Amino acid sequence: MALNVSLTTTPQYVYYGLTTSDDWFEQGGNEPWGPRFNKEYFNITGTGEFYIIPICVHQTSPTKLTTTHYIIPEPELELIKDNKAVVLFDYAYEHFLSTANKQLIVNTINKYNLDYDSVIFYSFNYKDIYEEFRTVYFHWVLYFKEPLTTEVVNSLATTTNRPKKLLIFCRKFIDHVNYRKAVGQFIFDNDMQHDNIITMPNVDDPITEFEKSLPWEYDIDCSNDSYYKQNSDTFKQPNNAYSKTYISVVLESLFVSNLNTASGIDISEKISHPIKHLHPFIVHGQCGYLQQLKNLGFKTFDTWWDESYDYIANDTLRQRAILKLIKKLSATSFTELSSMYKQMLPTLKHNENVFRSNYDSKIYTNDLHKYVNELILLKSDK
Numbered sequence: 001m002a003l004n005v006s007l008t009t010t011p012q013y014v015y016y017g018l019t020t021s022d023d024w025f026e027q028g029g030n031e032p033w034g035p036r037f038n039k040e041y042f043n044i045t046g047t048g049e050f051y052i053i054p055i056c057v058h059q060t061s062p063t064k065l066t067t068t069h070y071i072i073p074e075p076e077l078e079l080i081k082d083n084k085a086v087v088l089f090d091y092a093y094e095h096f097l098s099t100a101n102k103q104l105i106v107n108t109i110n111k112y113n114l115d116y117d118s119v120i121f122y123s124f125n126y127k128d129i130y131e132e133f134r135t136v137y138f139h140w141v142l143y144f145k146e147p148l149t150t151e152v153v154n155s156l157a158t159t160t161n162r163p164k165k166l167l168i169f170c171r172k173f174i175d176h177v178n179y180r181k182a183v184g185q186f187i188f189d190n191d192m193q194h195d196n197i198i199t200m201p202n203v204d205d206p207i208t209e210f211e212k213s214l215p216w217e218y219d220i221d222c223s224n225d226s227y228y229k230q231n232s233d234t235f236k237q238p239n240n241a242y243s244k245t246y247i248s249v250v251l252e253s254l255f256v257s258n259l260n261t262a263s264g265i266d267i268s269e270k271i272s273h274p275i276k277h278l279h280p281f282i283v284h285g286q287c288g289y290l291q292q293l294k295n296l297g298f299k300t301f302d303t304w305w306d307e308s309y310d311y312i313a314n315d316t317l318r319q320r321a322i323l324k325l326i327k328k329l330s331a332t333s334f335t336e337l338s339s340m341y342k343q344m345l346p347t348l349k350h351n352e353n354v355f356r357s358n359y360d361s362k363i364y365t366n367d368l369h370k371y372v373n374e375l376i377l378l379k380s381d382k
Helices: 034-041 074-081 099-111 150-158 179-189 225-230 239-243 269-276 289-295 315-330 334-360 363-380
Strands: 005-007 050-056 085-091 119-123 134-137 166-168 247-251 281-284
Touching: 050 074, 050 363, 074 085, 085 099, 119 363, 134 363, 150 239, 150 334, 166 315, 179 247, 179 281, 179 315, 247 269, 269 281, 269 334, 281 315
Parallel strands: 005 050, 050 085, 085 119, 119 134, 166 247, 247 281
Antiparallel strands: none
């Protein structure tokens, strides 16, 4: 059964239905994938015969969970009642669904008496599985970050003699137990700044010699968060940092593997930068991170160094293994790193090709299309 499928034009912004005006606050629109999703994935040109009602689920949660829900406008409710629409709770840009945000979705389902066949949850996290609603996994980071031009990629591939060894970008210390800061402290204690490109942010009220040495900067002022917020549209990791170094150390947003709020592995936009810049990588991230990248079609670098850290569940021991590897590679000669890089080029080009193919194709929406088509058939029989 072939039907035109459209996104409803509302709600571009969704509000929580709370009891007092002080508790109202705005949700973001369907930004990171809205425009491309609209124009490409469902070929939307106008009024369709079947509709997806998108609700963008934000990671920030209100406090009054018992009375809080998303508001679905009356025209959209009529479409649902007539079996002409499904609600898509879009959480494809965040890596975990908190208990609070799950409750918001459940409250909305209960508020409007939405049945199981009227709801799809679009999740960033491949481990998100819920009995209350159909879940579709979609990793937007690895599909929506634009590849570099062919000219830039070719230039990177032929630049095999480089003046620095490791590249470590750290814009801010965000984790609860200072795992990122511990990396900076380790680098400082082992005097590893000179042969590597490393950024680290300021800290308030510095006490230690390491803290007093901050910020460490490269090309762009990353020392305070206000600069980033004011310039977020133009803030980019500079290409020349990659052409000047051999290996990236990716400091992921999450490191702790058993956070109560996280049900899976955080793979953020940070890994996209080395992949599209033909850079091998070590990931300072959660246990199983590299394995999940492999599951997504990418290759890693266990031919050239020990990646057993990816299997270490204990966070302290995993970080210890990663820091040991960082120190070893930082001590490796430039000649050996250049030779290693040349050997890695087929793997690096494979990863860049997977990244580019993901961006160019529509394969990553296959599961969503599958669920939507199944629901169309179910609803057409009602």
